[in-house]
Amino acid sequence: MRTTGYGMYPKDIAALLAAAGEAAIVLTYVDHRAFTDVSLDRFASVNSTRLDWQGVEVLELSEEFDGDGLREMVRRHGAEGELVVVFWGNHAVPSVALEAEVMAAHAEMVVGSCYECWLYFTDGRVLIEFQDGEGFVAARVPN
Template sequence: MTTGYGMYPKDIAGLLAAAGEAGIVLTYAEDRAFADISLNRFASVNSTRLDWQGVEVLERSEEFDGDGLREMVRRYGDEGELVVVFWGNHAVPSVALAAEAVAAHAEMVVGSCYECWLYFTDGHVLIEFQDGEGFVAARVPN
């Protein structure tokens, strides 16, 4: 299934350039390993939305802009915590950034996609972003 993964890094080139050395592009194997401990622990609805029933939802926000994401990142992540960003399109490679880099470039994160998921590796929190609908933050189930 590695065919097609990461074929379009140019879609996030601005974010990677802004983040500099703070941004790491994940290989397919790394993407799948992080997905196994985060995204894959949730059921899905309509293939691209997570099912929040039966999990600890921490917050729902109707905001869907950089400011809304920035506030959530600061609320649920420590500055140096590693955050993995999964994009709605698997052809765009997942990236790992420090939480402060995600907060600093939040507009670029939400501006790069219609949907994405951010996994906070220390706090085991996942934030789902759906453009026009907002954010949901939840604890990753065990």
Template sequence: MSARVNYGTHPAAIAKVLDAVGDAAMVLSYEEDRAFAAVSLNRFGAIGSVRLDWHGVEVLERSDAFDGGQLRRMVRGYADASELAVVFWGNLAVPSVALEAGMVAVHAETVLEYSAECWIYLVDSGVLIEFQDGEGFTAGRVPGAPGGP
């Protein structure tokens, strides 16, 4: 089955996130997800199926913490509260969402609750935060994005 057919077929998986943020989040269509991925995730190489290759990329911070408090601190440190943030999950069956970075920070625990991995793209800052459960966070500039190489 193609990614387009599978994309977003399990929105219930992030129901707690959507309930917590209400109308502040927009669930992305497949086309919107792929457009944001093209200017963020897809500019990185991959290690295995769900890890980004950070070699040769401007890494801003690494943290072995893997909790909502750390995500909150990082989002607030790299983005204005009103900046658009896109949250990608490790499974395309779960639709990506777009919302203000401030909402990601406020609901950081809920964002991390669903998946063992996710990526938060801070659109205006050109920063991507990768989360791998049990390993922590990496934040870095997206190659070719504003403020990036």
């Protein structure tokens, strides 16, 4: 099932998809919703796009907001072979899934392609929020 307004601009992440090659999985709308239900939707929001961290287990705060900062967080919170789902702030760009090692290798492309995004680590149930100019927050996804 494809819904209007989702994934209409995959060219916005074309460089990441090209660099990651077959390691990148572009999610269908159904897959996107399934991963959203077990990750982003478990948090309250503040000002529509920022997550509310009150009452959740915050694992790490970082004032860095570049590829190096994201790479280090991915390495600290992602297990070898773990699938990481990237949700973009612009829902017209499709969500993608990459293994943690591939995500770390292409961290610059992720932060360079958006002003905000969220990374969901499927095994560890960790979510990292990126807000450009403000840094990263890593937290455990609540049950």
